Amino acid sequence: MVDLSAPGSDATVEDSGSDDPMIGEVSEGRVLRTILARTPAGRDALLGPGDDAAVVAAPSGSVVATTDTLVEGPDFRAAWSSGYDLGWKSAAVNLADIAAMGARPTALLVALAVPKDRRLSFIAALADGFRDACAALAPGCAVVGGDLTVSATLMIAVTALGDLEGRPAVTRSGAQVGDDIAIAGEMGVAGHGLSVLFRRFHRDGVAVPVDPAALDEGEADAIAAQLRPMPPIGLGPMAAIAGATAMMDVSDGLALDAGRMAEASGVTISLERAALGAHPHRALAGGEDHALLAAFPAGMLPPGFRRIGSVIAAAADTPVLCDGEPVGPLGWDPYRDAGADARR
Amino acid sequence: MVDLSAPGSDATVEDSGSDDPMIGEVSEGRVLRTILARTPAGRDALLGPGDDAAVVAAPSGSVVATTDTLVEGPDFRAAWSSGYDLGWKSAAVNLADIAAMGARPTALLVALAVPKDRRLSFIAALADGFRDACAALAPGCAVVGGDLTVSATLMIAVTALGDLEGRPAVTRSGAQVGDDIAIAGEMGVAGHGLSVLFRRFHRDGVAVPVDPAALDEGEADAIAAQLRPMPPIGLGPMAAIAGATAMMDVSDGLALDAGRMAEASGVTISLERAALGAHPHRALAGGEDHALLAAFPAGMLPPGFRRIGSVIAAAADTPVLCDGEPVGPLGWDPYRDAGADARR
Numbered sequence: 001m002v003d004l005s006a007p008g009s010d011a012t013v014e015d016s017g018s019d020d021p022m023i024g025e026v027s028e029g030r031v032l033r034t035i036l037a038r039t040p041a042g043r044d045a046l047l048g049p050g051d052d053a054a055v056v057a058a059p060s061g062s063v064v065a066t067t068d069t070l071v072e073g074p075d076f077r078a079a080w081s082s083g084y085d086l087g088w089k090s091a092a093v094n095l096a097d098i099a100a101m102g103a104r105p106t107a108l109l110v111a112l113a114v115p116k117d118r119r120l121s122f123i124a125a126l127a128d129g130f131r132d133a134c135a136a137l138a139p140g141c142a143v144v145g146g147d148l149t150v151s152a153t154l155m156i157a158v159t160a161l162g163d164l165e166g167r168p169a170v171t172r173s174g175a176q177v178g179d180d181i182a183i184a185g186e187m188g189v190a191g192h193g194l195s196v197l198f199r200r201f202h203r204d205g206v207a208v209p210v211d212p213a214a215l216d217e218g219e220a221d222a223i224a225a226q227l228r229p230m231p232p233i234g235l236g237p238m239a240a241i242a243g244a245t246a247m248m249d250v251s252d253g254l255a256l257d258a259g260r261m262a263e264a265s266g267v268t269i270s271l272e273r274a275a276l277g278a279h280p281h282r283a284l285a286g287g288e289d290h291a292l293l294a295a296f297p298a299g300m301l302p303p304g305f306r307r308i309g310s311v312i313a314a315a316a317d318t319p320v321l322c323d324g325e326p327v328g329p330l331g332w333d334p335y336r337d338a339g340a341d342a343r344r
Numbered sequence: 345m346v347d348l349s350a351p352g353s354d355a356t357v358e359d360s361g362s363d364d365p366m367i368g369e370v371s372e373g374r375v376l377r378t379i380l381a382r383t384p385a386g387r388d389a390l391l392g393p394g395d396d397a398a399v400v401a402a403p404s405g406s407v408v409a410t411t412d413t414l415v416e417g418p419d420f421r422a423a424w425s426s427g428y429d430l431g432w433k434s435a436a437v438n439l440a441d442i443a444a445m446g447a448r449p450t451a452l453l454v455a456l457a458v459p460k461d462r463r464l465s466f467i468a469a470l471a472d473g474f475r476d477a478c479a480a481l482a483p484g485c486a487v488v489g490g491d492l493t494v495s496a497t498l499m500i501a502v503t504a505l506g507d508l509e510g511r512p513a514v515t516r517s518g519a520q521v522g523d524d525i526a527i528a529g530e531m532g533v534a535g536h537g538l539s540v541l542f543r544r545f546h547r548d549g550v551a552v553p554v555d556p557a558a559l560d561e562g563e564a565d566a567i568a569a570q571l572r573p574m575p576p577i578g579l580g581p582m583a584a585i586a587g588a589t590a591m592m593d594v595s596d597g598l599a600l601d602a603g604r605m606a607e608a609s610g611v612t613i614s615l616e617r618a619a620l621g622a623h624p625h626r627a628l629a630g631g632e633d634h635a636l637l638a639a640f641p642a643g644m645l646p647p648g649f650r651r652i653g654s655v656i657a658a659a660a661d662t663p664v665l666c667d668g669e670p671v672g673p674l675g676w677d678p679y680r681d682a683g684a685d686a687r688r
Binding site: 046047050051052053054055056057058059060061062063064065066067068069071073074075096097098100101103107109110111113144145146147149150151152153155157159160161162164169171172173248249264 | 397398399402403406408419444445447455457491495505
């Protein structure tokens with residue numbers, strides 16, 4: 001886009017020739033080359049970067065599409081997340097939304113708004129994170145296009161595309177009374193990681209770098225789950241094939257997201273505390289693992305999913321029960337909760 | 345996304361009940377309802393907002409996809425652009441990228457990062473701008489999904505999808521020696537509008553609101569072209585049907601963008617000054633009209649396109665000529681030029 005920065009506020013800068021220049025010192029072309037060298041084309045990219053738009057295969061005759069953004073401050077802290085972490089996470093959360101529809105991810109588009117004083121090596125690490133998250137979680141999916149702009153606030157907006165392979169999309173509104181409720185992936189681990197970060201690496205209101213030597217194994221794993229989540233992308237299409245009646249990814253905590261599924265489906269979801277692992281409160285309240293929450297006809301769970309409850313007739317004003325008791329809204333609404341205590 | 349704002353820095357806010365509350369005072373749900381009430385589903389939306397992802401028709405078996413971002417500061421000034429203007433422009437620039445591939449736009453996804461003190465009415469105006477730009481420029485295309493987050497910097501990242509209707513994509517690399525070079529849409533008007541804004545409504549380094557009474561008709565039209573561009577979206581598919589060998593939208597000025605087409609195609613583009621209108625320098629240097637620049641076999645221009653030059657064999661280091669003279673890089677690279685004088 002045209003840059004409207006105040007006239008005369010800054011000199012026009014020529015490429016500095018430095019090995020690791022600041023973004024404000026190099027041409028857009030050099031930044032793009034840095035990214036493209038690290039993100040090989042995916043098998044569904046019929047036409048990759050270099051034109052006004054990319055062309056991606058959509059063999060089913062439809063395309064699944066979602067967008068999700070990470071903004072410095074509300075969504076991450078530079079002291080905690082490396083460029084690699086941010087590339088990985090922004091890819092993973094979008095891949096999870098595609099998988100949650102029962103689709104196979106085919107492509108990512110990445111819109112980056114980057115402060116001028118960020119280093120080119122940061123962009124390179126971001127691109128490595130995109131590539132590795134795709135390779136690990138959704139082989140064949142790749143970055144096919146994007147946009148670069150400068151901004152006072154670092155922001156990474158990713159759009160993911162996917163293919164339904166001829167199946168209908170699995171929505172969150174199809175859960176039937178009598179279905180099993182099941183989960184694939186972690187519950188509450190990423191949220192615990194966030195709590196460790198705030199408790200241990202946040203002083204006088206400021207995030208400080210993580211000291212790995214100060215962490216026990218569980219804490220290190222939880223922080224890794226927060227910074228580089230590993231949603232089970234391949235199990236989304238598996239669930240669809242197995243006949244899932246409803247599915248979504250758990251981004252804001254099981255209590256809140258199961259409530260959304262229950263309300264969309266006009267049912268109540270009855271969870272069993274004993275199935276929620278060693279830390280049921282973390283599982284109910286902790287978001288950002290991007291586990292897949294799904295309903296299946298009773299007894300029809302595919303491999304990778306474990307039963308955590310069942311679907312019952314709608315109880316008035318009680319979308320979610322746990323061992324028969326109503327579960328309040330323990331999860332996270334970024335607008336409602338903006339600025340509130342994130343130590344959960 | 346989870347909000348990591350510093351613990352205790354701000355109270356959790358309940359919905360204020362105000363008619364026009366700030367974004368930080370209302371639930372994400374209320375913001376979403378405000379947008380959805382203004383953006384009816386398009387005819388290609390097989391599944392609209394409400395699930396983890398949308399499903400959009402891709403009848404050709406492929407999907408064209410692009411993303412482009414507007415960031416407050418580098419890309420727009422709040423004193424000049426209303427919410428409606430920003431919705432319109434962020435839709436239009438993405439629709440132009442789809443059209444430039446010869447495709448018909450089918451859907452938009454919108455990632456919004458909004459400061460907490462912005463009013464809900466601003467979001468409503470943004471949504472009106474998205475809807476009206478689609479209705480005016482690409483009927484049938486509509487917002488199918490998006491993402492909301494809070495941010496210190498206002499940012500609008502739009503992804504547009506499109507369908508090739510069975511045709512191959514028109515890239516920027518196919519221009520052939522002997523082709524006519526043609527344009528559809530304005531040249532240099534939006535850039536002139538930006539120059540009027542900086543010259544007349546920018547004091548002590550700060551943008552001030554536009555006073556319509558202080559403008560003559562040409563200035564008012566130019567500012568409108570800058571704030572609410574009208575690229576000829578429907579002519580993109582028309583050009584493809586007519587046999588365009590190369591096409592792109594002019595976002596950074598004719599000199600720079602024609603140079604990109606020439607380099608991608610391995611040719612030189614020879615422009616004719618007399619065909620560039622009353623202000624050839626504006627046409628060469630001024631970006632953001634998002635006109636469609638295309639190459640056609642000689643004499644094969646479809647209605648809506650006008651001839652401005654021809655394709656000749658590549659001349660060394662001279663991608664663009666005007667009346668036989670080399671044209672330097674007059675256009676705009678937002679990274680290289682960040683902060684430089686925008687009065688062109």
